[in-house]
Amino acid sequence: MNALSKKTAIILARLGRSVVPLGVLILFVAHLYVTLPRLQESLGWLREQGALSYEEKMRIKWARYGSYFDLMDFVQKRTPLGAIILFEDGPKLGSIDFYFLFPRRILYGGAEVLRDHPEVEYVVIEGDYPGFPVSGEKFMMDDRHGLLRIRREP
């Protein structure tokens, strides 16, 4: 083996040893290139919107559920802690309703539930609900959502 071919062999050996770490490095950089912008994006909120209130943050995160958070927030602020509230039939987002309104009690249903539970103090207005007569004081959040404080006859 003369000097040149030995040199080739050494170059090949070095190349072999170098290709793998170089590949690893390139892949690692590619990984960071893909992943770090996501982290940067998350941190961007802190930098640009650091002064957001709890309500504003929740409104951003729950935007895809429309006015759901606003309604919960509205009900929570307009009702006392121990209030019993009637919602349209069926929990909208499962236990999330309870999370926002706890320790208030929540019932779901229509006129029959209201009749069977005289302890209900509030009825939440959502669109056409309640479609049955409820006498009480009305507080509207917007033109579709609001709250009825029931006024029962003595």
Next chain:
Amino acid sequence: MIAVVGFLFCMVLLGWILLGIVQRDLSWLERIGLSYGLGSGVFTLGIFLASLLGFSITIKTGATVYLILAAIGLSVLLVSRRFGLVANGKSALDLPLSWLDIALIGSISAIVTAVFLITGFWPPYAWDALAIWVFKGKLIAAQGSLDVSYAAHSIYPLNLPLQMAFLYLLGGFFVEAVVPFYFLSLVVVFYCNLRQFVNRTLALGATLFLSTIPYILSYATIGMADVPFAFHYVVSALYLFRYLRESRMAWLILSAIFVGLGSWTRLDGSVYFAINLLVLVLFRRFNRQKFFAIAVYGLVFAILWSVWTIYENQGGQGNYLFASALSSFKELVSGHFEPERVAEILEYFRVASLPPTQQWGILWVVFPIVLLLGLRRIREHAPLLVLIALNALGWLFTLYATDKAMSLGWWLDTNLERRMIHWAPLVAFYLGISLGAVDFSSLRIRFPSIHVGPYAKALFAILLFAVLPVLGPSFFWDASRERESVYLLFEFDQIIRDGILYPRWAPDLTFGYGYPFFNIYGPGAFYLSEGLHLMGFDFAIALKSILVASMVLSGLGMFGFVRYLSGSSQTGFLAGLAYVYVPHIFDVYRNATLAVPVALVFLPLVLWGTREIVVHSHIKAVAPTALSFGALLLTHSVLALVFAPFLGIGLVYWIVRRMAVEKRAEDSGRKSGTWRPVRLALVAHVLGVGLAAIHLLPAALEFSSVNIAQFRENLRDYAFPTPDLNPIIHWLWSPGYDLPGFGITVPRIVIASVIWAGMIFVAHRLRMDTRRLSPTAVLVGFLILFISYPALTRETETGLDQPPTMTGLMQISSSASGLRGITAWVSKQPDWSSLADVYVAGKRVKSKIDYTEHTQDVLWVGVLPDGLRTNGERVAFTANEDNVSVTFNVFYYPGWHAYLADPSRDEILRELPITPVGELGRIQVRVPRGQYRLILRFEDTAPRAVGAVLSALSVVIVVAIIVWQARKGLLHNTISPPR
């Protein structure tokens, strides 16, 4: 904030004390990493038991339980005289640190800090956090009891909610802080364990890799239990792995404790325990010690697992998740397997998780590569690999067994990736230890050992300028080339996805009539681009990536070859520079298809290998030379043809030189071996041709079956270029005249090649000094850059407006000659087609049969599900007359066959003769009266079949040569270490 920090500190302190009982011989860092998980888990279990005993869950109860647990821990330590408040293990960081290590630690710390900041910034908002974990904490804190019936999934264990409950009791500020703390613990324990196997830099690098996986990062910030559970499970798996290597009982107990605490964190902990137990059984020798180990493992787990399980069962709720899994398991063993369900899961994974641009980064793409790298240590790493494999199977089964009341799609959307978080860190761990085993762990040492000198680095840097035009949003080629290449890749992708691994017929080209594009053009560059596309890159990015890599690699390849040839780095530098920039001057890249730059990578490699074989009889150069030559032929056979004379001249020159050397040797009485290198070179080149035979044979023998006239049209253009002031200058700088049949400006390549050869010769003769920068090198380099500058800075074309679609393909086929080739049976180039109308209307073509030929009374044709594929069509028909013609809107080409089949299934009754009809040479068959199925298929002709066999044989021979050489240790041991 102080309350949160105080709570976290107290948990760490409790864990620190308790760890002293189990294992004192840990580094302080590892002990801190484990302490929080252990301390908080034991504390919440204590609170849980206290509540069962009737104590209300309050700060006072918490403090009492805490003090009792700490006192018990300290007492045990005192009694056993193992007062382990001081960590005795060696430091995991091994001070002092290098700058690289400091940078890595800084990066990891920054990411962990970011996770805490992001978690703290947002209030709890994720559905699971609100409905389950945080809400339960809120309920427990408010009621002082374990009644969590308002929350969702009340059967889930309470480790996390109880921790959050105490943070509520302490003021309710930042209750989700426990989740990022688990993330921190996971990162620390991961590093400390990996450090046991690899050096510090690699361990830190792998830890940084883990901590930047977006999915894990994201779940560390939203208050869900997946990252805490991942901490528990990964810790248990890592200590089990260490136990199987070191047989230290303490590791086994730690593993059992953490998998037990995992079952106190999420309901499916027992599944993960079963996986660990199976690995323990598989990898311990069958003796008494093994039974003891299994008994200890099971006992420790059972104690921790039973607390919640008994309580939950007494509540009468039952584990519905377990019931669903059991039901699916019963279905499986009774033979009711649903393969389509598994296929749907894997397809979802392929689309949502596999691409490196998605939420897992490059984790899943790199895993198989590293698996190959780590093959030599596979036995050593087997327990970890089996853990990963069983977890993957468990993951698949869990998804398969999900409640069928909900659609599988819903489960995949909400659970598929989340469940991978629990064990995916083990994959990152395996990447770390495998890379460590490859023996390049010391990056500080190895990277300088690349040592290709300043010229190689300078060349690399300058080459980047050559690829700059490609890196922007615009495309590098002219408009027609860009679209052609992207749409050809789009078509290639369609065929591959249809299950045809070696595409030949492109069914959608030429307005849907089809064209055997991949039968006559080398598919190498398309395979590379398709590989990237399947990994998640879009078509344009995949093409650009291959183009960039090709240009850089071809420059570096030429550098290596010429440096080897001349012994001068300066000469290599100039040759590499010229090799990439001269084609710029001649506009080769811009006018050529993707195949040209890719093929240019292999030219210097083929020359290098050939010379090595002929001059030095290096047998180990045979396989690389064959592979390079095969790759060149598969990528661009016409360029290989142009290159052949140069290769031939080089071959003859080196043989003559070798003969002269041998002659001198013979004269001095030594034995001659002149013909051995010639034979070896022949073997290498024949093998190269053999590798590419799958393409070469049909391309050569069936080329006449495409319309040659379409190429002659363009040749005429070339022969008579537009006159100008100076025809030669005009020709050099004009956009060029293509030969669409070849996709290359062949004469320009020839001129460029002559210039390369001349430069190499001159540089070789000059014998440039490698030790310092010579003025000649600077001058020539500058000259190359100067004359290529106008070409480099030419305005690039606008990129694609939208991803390729069938509609787009039809629309641009009118202007892109490469997309509307015709076969030899077509006498008139079509301008449009009825199929194109369907595509442009945004509809799916279900059949290529010309329905306008007959009324339904004569012939009724019904399409079948999946009847139209990229390599043919199946239809059902009823003919009310005999010998009725059926015409397909498909160009005829050798390989098309039509069959008459049974009406109810695809059993072939007989072959039907095909006739090309009309000026479009469309396929027509005549069918008999009656009800049948008609099958049209594009099949292999004799050259295709023989080519495929030859290629397969050549692959086997090349692999055998490589294995044989590897066994002899030629690749590793006979090379002197570089000085």
